[in-house]
Amino acid sequence: MSYQVLARKWRPKRFAEMVGQEHVLKALVNALDDDRLHHAYLFTGTRGVGKTSIARLFAKSLNCETGVSSEPCGQCSACVEIAEGRFVDLIEVDAASRTKVEDTRELLENVQYAPTHGRFKVYLIDEVHMLSNSSFNALLKTLEEPPPHVKFLLATTDPQKLPMTVLSRCLQFNLKNLTAERIQQHLEYVLQEESIPCEVAALWLLARSADGSMRDALSLTDQAIAFGAGAVNEADVRSMLGTIDQQLVYRIMEHVAAHQPQAVLEAVYALAEFSPDYHGVLGDIVSLLHRVALAQVVPAAVDNSLGDREQILALAQQMRAEEVQLYYQVALMGRKDLPLVPEPREGLEMTLLRMLAFRPADAEPLAASAATAVTDAAPAARSHADTAAAPVSTPTSAPKAAPAPMPRAEPQPAAPPLDDVPPWEELPADLAAMGDAEPKKSRPADVKHVQPAAAPLNRPVSSAPEGVPEAPIADPGIAKGEAWALLLQTLGLSGMAESLARNLSLEVEQDDLMRFHYMPEQEALLSGDRRERISDAIRQVKGDACHVEFIQAAQTRETPAQRAERKRVERLAEAVVAIETDATVQILMEHFGATIERDSVRPID
Ligand SMILES: [Zn+2]
Numbered sequence: 089m090s091y092q093v094l095a096r097k098w099r100p101k102r103f104a105e106m107v108g109q110e111h112v113l114k115a116l117v118n119a120l121d122d123d124r125l126h127h128a129y130l131f132t133g134t135r136g137v138g139k140t141s142i143a144r145l146f147a148k149s150l151n152c153e154t155g156v157s158s159e160p161c162g163q164c165s166a167c168v169e170i171a172e173g174r175f176v177d178l179i180e181v182d183a184a185s186r187t188k189v190e191d192t193r194e195l196l197e198n199v200q201y202a203p204t205h206g207r208f209k210v211y212l213i214d215e216v217h218m219l220s221n222s223s224f225n226a227l228l229k230t231l232e233e234p235p236p237h238v239k240f241l242l243a244t245t246d247p248q249k250l251p252m253t254v255l256s257r258c259l260q261f262n263l264k265n266l267t268a269e270r271i272q273q274h275l276e277y278v279l280q281e282e283s284i285p286c287e288v289a290a291l292w293l294l295a296r297s298a299d300g301s302m303r304d305a306l307s308l309t310d311q312a313i314a315f316g317a318g319a320v321n322e323a324d325v326r327s328m329l330g331t332i333d334q335q336l337v338y339r340i341m342e343h344v345a346a347h348q349p350q351a352v353l354e355a356v357y358a359l360a361e362f363s364p365d366y367h368g369v370l371g372d373i374v375s376l377l378h379r380v381a382l383a384q385v386v387p388a389a390v391d392n393s394l395g396d397r398e399q400i401l402a403l404a405q406q407m408r409a410e411e412v413q414l415y416y417q418v419a420l421m422g423r424k425d426l427p428l429v430p431e432p433r434e435g436l437e438m439t440l441l442r443m444l445a446f447r448p449a450d451a452e453p454l455a456a457s458a459a460t461a462v463t464d465a466a467p468a469a470r471s472h473a474d475t476a477a478a479p480v481s482t483p484t485s486a487p488k489a490a491p492a493p494m495p496r497a498e499p500q501p502a503a504p505p506l507d508d509v510p511p512w513e514e515l516p517a518d519l520a521a522m523g524d525a526e527p528k529k530s531r532p533a534d535v536k537h538v539q540p541a542a543a544p545l546n547r548p549v550s551s552a553p554e555g556v557p558e559a560p561i562a563d564p565g566i567a568k569g570e571a572w573a574l575l576l577q578t579l580g581l582s583g584m585a586e587s588l589a590r591n592l593s594l595e596v597e598q599d600d601l602m603r604f605h606y607m608p609e610q611e612a613l614l615s616g617d618r619r620e621r622i623s624d625a626i627r628q629v630k631g632d633a634c635h636v637e638f639i640q641a642a643q644t645r646e647t648p649a650q651r652a653e654r655k656r657v658e659r660l661a662e663a664v665v666a667i668e669t670d671a672t673v674q675i676l677m678e679h680f681g682a683t684i685e686r687d688s689v690r691p692i693d
Contacts, residue, residue: 095306098278100141101171103149103158107274107302109138112261116142117158120149125156126259128231128240130216132247133263136301139243142263143212144170146241147178151206166206177206183218192223196230202237209238216242217249224251231257265300267391268292274302275309279320284313286320293325332364337372338399341380344415344443345406352440356433366432370423370439377416380404384412385679408448413681415443448683569593569646576648579625585618590652592622593643602626603637611640659691 100106131139152160169175203209272295298305316324343351383390383404422439429435572594596603623636676682
């Protein structure tokens, strides 16, 4: 008996044998079993997902001699003839080869006549979008008033090209691309049934290359069996498909995430031994980063279609959202520029080094920064570190032991894999010296942003917006300053006198005495008549008995100028908090890797 190709041999004979497409099958099975049949069905989907398989099964179900049901017997002459493709009342047409209107007319001429053998005349028109406009018109007339004994099963990869008039008269079923996971499972099942030894990793490779098409997957498997002399193993499949080991791509990105330039270049060296398609490698990196970004936002959205869910989730924990976005963009540009690079490997290396060179300034590898955050006592810095880590700490189904980003003790200028590097490919000394253990940059604490530029008083003025031990009201210095600042506003001073008054501190206010302290640098400006103007203004408010003194001495109370600055900084801090806690801003930060430029925040009055 001659060898029958797997795709044909394993074409499903019953609806229950169909892999995937449950949503479509359920509707069809119910329609058949409940006898609620439409006269025209349209199956859409890419090649090899089972459009014609379903249509043929449907034809069997309609014409099986045991009656219309979703379980055709498979034994009667109708079932057998349909399976063998010689059933007279199943008219199969490939529209791609019969596009002319005459063909369609000829085809539809016999529609009126009752079926010769079966219950229904079934027209299966594949690639129906290829029909010409006049052919569609001819078909449409029949679709508008179909004889009761006729069923139309249309299949297309491109439903957009069908006229609305045809679409609206068909019951449409969209067949989905099969996931690699689904295909891999089916291949495993088929090969087991065929008693062909196989390696699971090889099946994953085949499943991924099939790009959602079971037919392609089975054809590739046939090839692989021939290639591997009766067995399907990973090495053979890899060289047959010309794919590189994805593990190498993960390794590269793990080192990028850990900011280890030397390890990155070593991984590229290991990759280069396979003379890969560098354009494809950069494409793999882009796809990988896309899935990592998804994993950070919605961990549950990461499917296992490539059999690498765990690795993706682990990587998602090693990178910040903004890093992922940056690396994605860099990889995309590197891929675009690759044709311009004299040596493709050079292009890959530059792209990876660019990722490291342009990574966000404060970004340390995540594992390291977590340790910093714990030892940091500043609560503001703590909370910042927490929010930064939040998106990546969410995955609940994360692997139990998230792989640490490859702790490497010391830089190894001559690491083992580089031993056999030809001299012209040796790393430049300074690059090697960059090593893996980057000096930790101290994370600038956020409190720095909310502190006044110049410390206004000997006592630190608390600038924290929320109540902390040194709350503004509890501080007598500030309280005194408050009274003077309010008084100043009522004095109606202007120009230099007002400016000088703003920088005085009211140190003593007793009975009718008001004593102000000023700094040495004010001495020259605080001339006699300016003192007079300030004193007069105060007496006009406080009464003539008030005695005003100006003494050059250390200021221990807040001046109105310092108070205004403190208020400004506090409002700015509040504005930063308001922006950071704003729901829209948080969405932008989480989903698009947005960051807040704190220096640009301005409070609105
Ligand atoms: Zn039958």
